[in-house]
Amino acid sequence: MVRATQGSRKGSWRKDEIIDAAAECFMERGYQATTIDHVAARLNATKGRIYHHYATKTDLFFEVHRVGMEHLFEAIAPAETMQGTAHQRLNAMMVAHAKAMLDYHTYENVVAQGVQLHRFEQMSPEQRATLRELITLRDDFEQKFKTVLQQAMDEGSIDQMDVSITTKTLLGGLQWSIFWYRRQPNETPEHREMLARKMVEPFVKGL
Amino acid sequence: MVRATQGSRKGSWRKDEIIDAAAECFMERGYQATTIDHVAARLNATKGRIYHHYATKTDLFFEVHRVGMEHLFEAIAPAETMQGTAHQRLNAMMVAHAKAMLDYHTYENVVAQGVQLHRFEQMSPEQRATLRELITLRDDFEQKFKTVLQQAMDEGSIDQMDVSITTKTLLGGLQWSIFWYRRQPNETPEHREMLARKMVEPFVKGL
Numbered sequence: 323m324v325r326a327t328q329g330s331r332k333g334s335w336r337k338d339e340i341i342d343a344a345a346e347c348f349m350e351r352g353y354q355a356t357t358i359d360h361v362a363a364r365l366n367a368t369k370g371r372i373y374h375h376y377a378t379k380t381d382l383f384f385e386v387h388r389v390g391m392e393h394l395f396e397a398i399a400p401a402e403t404m405q406g407t408a409h410q411r412l413n414a415m416m417v418a419h420a421k422a423m424l425d426y427h428t429y430e431n432v433v434a435q436g437v438q439l440h441r442f443e444q445m446s447p448e449q450r451a452t453l454r455e456l457i458t459l460r461d462d463f464e465q466k467f468k469t470v471l472q473q474a475m476d477e478g479s480i481d482q483m484d485v486s487i488t489t490k491t492l493l494g495g496l497q498w499s500i501f502w503y504r505r506q507p508n509e510t511p512e513h514r515e516m517l518a519r520k521m522v523e524p525f526v527k528g529l
Numbered sequence: 530m531v532r533a534t535q536g537s538r539k540g541s542w543r544k545d546e547i548i549d550a551a552a553e554c555f556m557e558r559g560y561q562a563t564t565i566d567h568v569a570a571r572l573n574a575t576k577g578r579i580y581h582h583y584a585t586k587t588d589l590f591f592e593v594h595r596v597g598m599e600h601l602f603e604a605i606a607p608a609e610t611m612q613g614t615a616h617q618r619l620n621a622m623m624v625a626h627a628k629a630m631l632d633y634h635t636y637e638n639v640v641a642q643g644v645q646l647h648r649f650e651q652m653s654p655e656q657r658a659t660l661r662e663l664i665t666l667r668d669d670f671e672q673k674f675k676t677v678l679q680q681a682m683d684e685g686s687i688d689q690m691d692v693s694i695t696t697k698t699l700l701g702g703l704q705w706s707i708f709w710y711r712r713q714p715n716e717t718p719e720h721r722e723m724l725a726r727k728m729v730e731p732f733v734k735g736l
Contacts, residue, residue: 354561412736434708474736481734487727492736494705495698501641502697520694527688528735529619529681529699 337375339365342428345386349431353383380445384452387436390429391459397422402466408473409480413526415470420496420518424503425511431500433460464489496521544582546572549635552593556638560590587652591659594643597636598666604629609673615680616687620733622677627703627725631710632718638707640667671696703728 343364347356358379362369376382401414423430436456445453467489474480499521506513550571554563565586569576583589608621630637643663652660674696681687706728713720 352559352561354559416736471736480736481730483730483734484727487724488731488736490705490709491702491728492731494708495702498697498701498705501701517694520691521698523688523690524695524699525731525736527690529623529678529687529695529732 344382345428349428386432390433393426412470416522420521424514434500551589552635593639597640600633619677623729627728631721641707
């Protein structure tokens with residue numbers, strides 16, 4: 323898997339800056355209403371500077387989506403490979419994912435918009451192929467939770483339940499923060515860590 | 530609270546039909562890309578027929594949102610008032626809510642779009658007031674789950690946890706079906722009931 327964040331750093335620091343600004347614009351206005359002009363205005367830059375890196379708004383949107391997914395993969399990697407039972411790994415992955423959704427809130431908002439993009443847009447065959455790649459990335463991410471969930475059931479540390487529906491519901495609960503979370507003025511990573519642990523509680527303690 | 534579904538039936542059956550068609554259009558294309566023309570085309574009707582009932586696309590969108598919320602309130606009402614412990618009521622409310630999200634999938638997709646609408650749109654003061662009403666409806670709905678969750682903690686049937694964050698995560702998990710659920714050709718209400726029970730499992734059995 324190509325690491326988009328590394329790829330973008332190869333060009334110049336300005337490319338990262340463009341993606342950051344684009345993520346903010348897409349989050350605030352949605353895909354439809356955002357234009358390259360909005361992104362340029364946010365950077366006090368010309369449109370040309372953006373077109374130098376991204377041919378269309380859709381390409382820029384997909385890049386934000388890809389970087390957003392990369393952040394999610396990177397966040398759960400330590401939990402996924404840590405020593406311990408499947409149950410311990412599942413728990414650590416849940417907290418890491420909940421926290422990443424808060425840490426990269428702007429990007430993950432755009433990722434969520436992407437899920438439904440095929441409903442909204444006429445795309446070129448090339449863009450449609452890129453979207454399929456992104457959807458594969460999403461499926462791969464979901465699969466990581468399905469695998470550890472199945473292992474936790476196999477080791478007997480959690481009850482038998484439908485792996486697919488459970489994974490979708492679990493991830494959905496932790497991802498719903500895209501709708502309600504707002505970054506606070508003096509917020510620290512520790513605050514987000516605490517919030518993430520509270521989000522995991524109903525799954526861990528049970529209702 | 531005025532029941533929008535009753536209100537719309539006072540006019541004629543055609544008004545319900547317009548809202549149904551509008552919900553489908555908004556789900557498929559999103560708010561931005563949907564026009565009154567799309568809704569009229571889906572009904573094989575003239576735009577005039579729709580403007581007779583709704584002055585703007587935004588008003589039509591808000592009506593879909595309101596009807597979607599009404600369905601959710603109606604779905605949990607029996608569970609909310611049934612005999613039994615708070616824990617039993619909470620469980621029944623979760624299943625009823627999960628099922629309603631599937632039963633009224635089209636409407637609830639539009640409801641989810643509505644949450645973020647204030648980010649996307651310039652609205653008139655009147656429309657902004659209507660949106661505030663809808664947001665109040667959403668808060669009232671959330672409050673019903675907060676209340677029964679607090680009662681279940683007070684009676685000692687579930688562990689102490691953060692009521693607000695738990696409610697958001699719980700509802701988010703059950704509502705995430707707006708992103709993955711697709712109505713199947715020969716699907717029955719019993720199938721959706723079964724699916725709803727599977728969605729509730731990770732919360733009830735614990736992970």
